[in-house]
Amino acid sequence: MLKKLWLSYRQWYIKYSGFSNEKEKEDLSYFRDKLFVSILILTLALSLLSYIPSAGMAVALDKWFVFVIDTVAVLVMMFLVFNKQMRLTTKKTIFSVNLFVLSFALIIDLGLNGSGTILLFMLSVLITLYSGKKAGVNSVIVSAIFYGIVLFIDYAKWIDIRFFTESPIEVLFVVFINNVLFGMLTVLSVSFLIDRLHNVLLKENELQEELLEKHKNVVIAKERAEQSDQLKSAFMANMSHEIRTPMYGILGCAELLKGYHEDDEEYQEYVKVVEGSGNELLDVITDILNISKIETGHMTVKTSLFNVNDCIEATYKAFLPQAELKQVQFTLNNFISEKDFQINSDSDKLTAVLKHLIENALKYTSKGDSILLSCGFDNSTSQLRFHLKDTGVGIPEDKIETIFLPFYQVDVANRQALHGSGIGLSISKAYIEMLGGNLVLESEIGEGTAFSFCIAVDLENTNPS
Template sequence: MLKRLWSAYHQWYIKYSRFSKEDGQDELAYFRNKLFVSILILILPLGVISYIPSAITALILDKPFVFYVDTIAISLIAFLFFNNKMSLNTKKVVFAANLFVLSFALVLYIGLKSSSGLILFMLCVLVTLFSGRKSGVNTALAAAFVYFLIALSVYFKIFNFKVFQDEQIQVISIVFINNILFILMAVFSVSFLVQHLHNALLKENSLQEALVIKHENVIKAKEKAEQSDQLKTAFLANMSHEIRTPMYGILGCADLLKSYNTDDEEFKEYVSIIEGNGQELLDVMTDILNISKIETGLMTLSITNFNVNAVIDSIFTSFLAEAKAKQIKLTLNNFIANKDQMINSDQGKFTDVLKHLMENAIKYTEEGGHIILNCNVNIETSQLNFILNDTGIGVPKDKLESIFNTFYQVDVLNKDALHGSGIGLSISKAFIEMLGGQLELESHYGEGTSFLFEIDMNLKEKAPQSE
């Protein structure tokens, strides 16, 4: 509660005094002005609390001088506090003069036993804080000059100060000199601290400005990179579409050529080469178009009801010849008991996933290797689970996180390594996630790789993905 009251009091006075940072004012000057305002906010309530018992005690002990001095001092502080038209610099001068006069009035009335030394010490430190080292030193020198005049008057008995009648001039001089020395030491220490804090603040501001500039540059670079990536994606999508169209014409013509020169084996071989390579190029273009749609969020689902075992058997059979040519043993362990198992999913994307993973396994499995596809049903989760194991080259540990990145190839620096487009696994991962599952990879470099994934058997229609 006290914290809330103090906060409300502080905010009220800032608003009442109309304190704000002036145009062109540096940080140190603003800090000093803010500090002085904070001192006024703090010293008025503390001064009032201190004044009341002091005034009462002075009246009881019949010391009217102390009462009048304290009353004038607290009145001036209240005047400075409530006067919102006087400039801060003028307030600083009046504030300093008030405490200066108060301290020497106590010296002349009470003597060396008074708290004047402490008041002067505090005054010089405060002046150094809110006005700078020069003002603090000047205040200390002014105090030293007044001390000197008092000591001179006592020594030559110019004025009759009753409080110093029983004091030796040596004692008075030592007390006065020590007070000034301690004050100067405090002034220089505080000014040194303030200067270093100011330098640190300037350095921090400079670093913040540099950080802001770097942040703006990063944002611009990010926007430029995003724009470039969007242009790249759009270009790839357009190019793949433009190339696919004439490729259909080439493949169509190649199919027609099969009916000519049926007895010419060399002619048939050339047509087969055109057809095979054209189909490979068409598949690459299809993959590029798919990854472009995935990255732009335009890829959608086309859910139908189909026999999943028929699709698995068809895809597995289509790779038998290729595996046999490479002398790779290809095994299917289908544990889906119902041979007529129907599921609701996107047949095209499911087919693409199995094809890409099978192609990847055959490509990176050396002659004499073994590839096993396991399929089963998880009744509890209504999902189909797949595990594709191969005895291929495997993936290094440090590449496991990057293997699914678009256009990423594990051994791109090796000229003798097998390289593809680098998007098959990216498409597979994206399609599996659209089909309600996750694609996981387990691999040991030089030993083989396992791809594990699942798909929902009853997939519901979803809206197009967004970035």
């Protein structure tokens, strides 16, 4: 139902605005314009849905400045959507400026407790998608200048803004620097992936003339994938969906392209690069968003009753093929006696912890090494205990204290050109502490590494059978 509603809404606007959906072009700018149109009309729809509760809350809390700026932002969005004479380039500029002003206003009035900083981060990604790398980098620079002005005003004590007193300048400095760095990393990554995808599309057009005849069907299928994977979620309600949605469209397009020129190894290699880079970037973006939420205190625990044995077994089986491919012995010793051991905790966070720790173990092991995952329930402390031991390269003693810092990686003589975002262990440690436990690391160079952690379990909500 939502899909049909969206299709009719989008088709109406294309007809209303005169934006052609029939004539396909090889120029990347055409696809950027097409994406912008979808973003614009979706933003209006979601803005109207969120305006009434947000405006009502602002009035109830006597936040008249927020009420005014929200009202102006919605009116500008309506003006952009219904103005048929204005060029798309001008609309992009006004759209970006409108959201910039809204973000700045929310930060000034609400501080770090509002959604202004997240909106600025999301806006840099959107600008990169519909205007290109240069515009995306410029948007991050604009954000950095704004943050710098805010810090200078705070330091000079020119204006008495409420959140200056609530957050020390040192905290503001760290948060603002992280926001700028995360924004620049995401913009550069997204622009790199888009450039790769564009090169693949050009290669596709050069290889076969017949693909041009079928291009219309490919675009229609690509739009359906984007609409189901990109545009089915409300990106104003969930910022992580806003960033993931365009990535799903790119991966969907790569999946469609795999069906063409199956005998052309070079073409298929290009598509694999796009697909692999897309999945890696999606994981990095998810981890960056999670670590950002953790650092700003917005990450919450969502408890539910689930079978912990199923969770452990599923995670183990997911990584077993990878271990076998590397010829690493991966063993699970589950000492939880009950087959259906129900616990009341956050299954997603427990799964994420196991995933990051196993990935780390696999990354630093090679042929002939072994990994042992042990787990059990301690009745005396009402805790689930986990122990993951590998016989890999190990961690230097002087690096053990810093290994859990975000974006920090141990340099092990550039072993096999290891790569990664460097925040998996930071997220794992934070999640374990949120679940009422602690993470202990023991390691020795050349001998391997062992991680031990526990999570608290409420006996009243635990139902082993």
